[in-house]
Amino acid sequence: MDAMLVLQLLLGGLQTGAIYALTAAGFALIFGTTRVFHVAHGATFTLAGYVFVFAWNAGWHPALGVLAAVAVAVLFGIGMERFVYRPIQRHEGSFFTVFVAAFGVSIVVQNLVGMVAGRGFANVDTTLSRAVEVLPEVFLAQVFWVAIGVAVVLFVALTAFLSRTHAGVALRALAQNPDLIRAYGLSSSRLSVLTFALGSALAAPAAILMAMTTGLNEAVGNHVMLLSMAATMVGGVGSLRGAAVAGVLLGVAESLVLLVLDTQWAEAASFLVLFGFILFRPTGLFGVVAAR
Amino acid sequence: MTAYLASLATLAAIFAILAVTLNFMVGYAGIFSVAHAVFFGLGAYAGAQVALHLVPDALAACAVAALIAGGLSLCLALPALRVRGEYFVAASLGLQMMALTLFSEAKGLTGGLGGLIGIPPPRLFGFAVGALPLSLAALALILLAIAAMARGSFGRTLQSIRDAESAAEALGKNVAVAKALAVAFACAGAGVAGALFALHMQFVNVESFTLEQSVLVMAMVIVGGTGTLLGPVVGAVLLLSLPAGLAFLPFIPPTEVGAVQQIIYGLAMTLLMIFRPAGLVGDLSRGRSEA
Numbered sequence: 172m173d174a175m176l177v178l179q180l181l182l183g184g185l186q187t188g189a190i191y192a193l194t195a196a197g198f199a200l201i202f203g204t205t206r207v208f209h210v211a212h213g214a215t216f217t218l219a220g221y222v223f224v225f226a227w228n229a230g231w232h233p234a235l236g237v238l239a240a241v242a243v244a245v246l247f248g249i250g251m252e253r254f255v256y257r258p259i260q261r262h263e264g265s266f267f268t269v270f271v272a273a274f275g276v277s278i279v280v281q282n283l284v285g286m287v288a289g290r291g292f293a294n295v296d297t298t299l300s301r302a303v304e305v306l307p308e309v310f311l312a313q314v315f316w317v318a319i320g321v322a323v324v325l326f327v328a329l330t331a332f333l334s335r336t337h338a339g340v341a342l343r344a345l346a347q348n349p350d351l352i353r354a355y356g357l358s359s360s361r362l363s364v365l366t367f368a369l370g371s372a373l374a375a376p377a378a379i380l381m382a383m384t385t386g387l388n389e390a391v392g393n394h395v396m397l398l399s400m401a402a403t404m405v406g407g408v409g410s411l412r413g414a415a416v417a418g419v420l421l422g423v424a425e426s427l428v429l430l431v432l433d434t435q436w437a438e439a440a441s442f443l444v445l446f447g448f449i450l451f452r453p454t455g456l457f458g459v460v461a462a463r
Numbered sequence: 464m465t466a467y468l469a470s471l472a473t474l475a476a477i478f479a480i481l482a483v484t485l486n487f488m489v490g491y492a493g494i495f496s497v498a499h500a501v502f503f504g505l506g507a508y509a510g511a512q513v514a515l516h517l518v519p520d521a522l523a524a525c526a527v528a529a530l531i532a533g534g535l536s537l538c539l540a541l542p543a544l545r546v547r548g549e550y551f552v553a554a555s556l557g558l559q560m561m562a563l564t565l566f567s568e569a570k571g572l573t574g575g576l577g578g579l580i581g582i583p584p585p586r587l588f589g590f591a592v593g594a595l596p597l598s599l600a601a602l603a604l605i606l607l608a609i610a611a612m613a614r615g616s617f618g619r620t621l622q623s624i625r626d627a628e629s630a631a632e633a634l635g636k637n638v639a640v641a642k643a644l645a646v647a648f649a650c651a652g653a654g655v656a657g658a659l660f661a662l663h664m665q666f667v668n669v670e671s672f673t674l675e676q677s678v679l680v681m682a683m684v685i686v687g688g689t690g691t692l693l694g695p696v697v698g699a700v701l702l703l704s705l706p707a708g709l710a711f712l713p714f715i716p717p718t719e720v721g722a723v724q725q726i727i728y729g730l731a732m733t734l735l736m737i738f739r740p741a742g743l744v745g746d747l748s749r750g751r752s753e754a
Contacts, residue, residue: 275732
């Protein structure tokens with residue numbers, strides 16, 4: 172087998188994996204902390220990505236575009252928590268009601284984006300995304316290093332926040348025992364807003380990176396949400412490290428599968444992994460919470 | 464116009480079969496599958512192949528479709544026995560995505576993206592019959608079967624599993640067998656719907672068996688009311704007449720009709736879950752505790 176081809180696919184997989192890891196960490200943070208199966212996380216991703224593309228095309232400074240994308244992602248996440256999930260949980264807490272409501276919102280967002288921004292691929296073309304030959308037959312764009320760097324920095328920052336700060340510790344406590352949180356005089360509803368804000372913010376850089384690499388379309392959110400969900404489950408619910416590692420692994424697997432199969436099998440390969448894990452190891456790689 | 468209405472009514476009956484069988488899993492057994500379109504697809508391809516290469520007999524097509532869909536329902540029953548809640552939804556999502564790839568790639572059996580064309584119209588014992596009476600008859604039979612099961616001991620067992628699995632097990636109910644049978648029955652029903660769909664449309668391709676279709680059927684169940692007998696039928700008729708109604712609104716450009724329709728589906732699902740989680744037909748006080 173051509174070693175250079177393997178290396179090329181591996182690098183591409185790592186780049187996609189970094190994007191999946193960021194969205195998966197957001198999904199896992201929200202699901203692990205508030206137990207909300209946030210299917211509309213994909214919609215957050217789509218919205219943030221398109222806001223950045225619009226800002227870019229309108230000639231805004233890139234930093235301003237990033238800020239706008241993060242702001243939209245955070246507002247959308249908080250809005251979902253306040254206006255969709257909380258009213259449902261107030262009268263009954265069935266996870267499936269939450270799932271269907273969130274799926275409805277993703278359908279609305281996907282079609283609105285399709286109507287407003289047009290269907291088909293949207294991307295931003297920066298000097299960062301021009302690939303150069305770094306080794307014989309191996310092409311790499313600078314955005315690769317940006318993706319890896321952003322993912323590592325944000326993940327380290329998130330871990331530090333959760334273990335070092337007062338609010339972070341409170342979030343972890345909320346994941347373990349929401350009743351006890353109230354007994355200690357902390358507001359569990361404020362903390363879950365914080366969780367949604369943080370988790371959704373993580374989707375923005377991932378969406379921007381995807382706009383700079385493979386490009387976005389209005390349905391991309393669905394794919395990203397399904398992969399984040401798969402990564403959360405494969406990594407083990409309750410473990411952010413698990414979700415991030417599984418996100419990278421799924422990205423790499425999706426890319427390496429091209430060595431033996433055509434591209435249309437890439438997604439199916441990820442879901443085969445997910446299906447296998449749910450059947451044989453529902454607690455995932457680093458799982459701490461029992462599946463039942 | 465009459466032909467159009469008859470075709471719409473046939474589709475409504477076929478989707479009503481899908482909705483009532485999914486409701487049997489969701490409402491009675493508490494198995495929240497988002498992979499129902501997979502078994503619809505299996506039935507459609509099986510029925511189409513029977514009609515194309517063996518006999519164009521509706522009964523034979525439906526029987527083979529039910530056997531294949533029911534047999535392969537084991538793919539769904541296995542995770543249903545292992546995990547619950549979000550984990551099962553994730554597993555069924557995974558199954559849906561894998562099956563879609565298989566449907567588009569197994570070109571010998573499914574015709575791939577191009578699909579299977581020229582499926583002969585349905586016949587019964589050698590006589591030509593309309594797809595409408597066939598579908599209505601199948602829907603009526605399945606509704607009767609569900610009503611009988613829901614009242615009988617099997618239905619009670621399923622409901623007890625849905626509400627408290629360990630309690631049902633403690634009372635000596637065989638949870639695994641009951642769940643597997645419920646899944647097999649619902650998937651076989653979806654297979655029958657698929658065979659009827661293939662015979663009615665005389666053409667099937669992978670576009671009818673996507674995740675969106677699974678969610679649409681789920682929306683029919685939920686809009687109508689989970690755990691009720693006729694709610695899903697109402698939901699199916701409502702959600703299918705929606706695009707037909709939208710086509711008559713002059714101010715929506717024709718290219719956007721699909722998107723507007725999807726937005727209305729999505730909004731309806733979200734708003735119903737927030738304000739009326741038991742569905743239109745469902746009893747509100749009952750739905751609050753278990754929907």
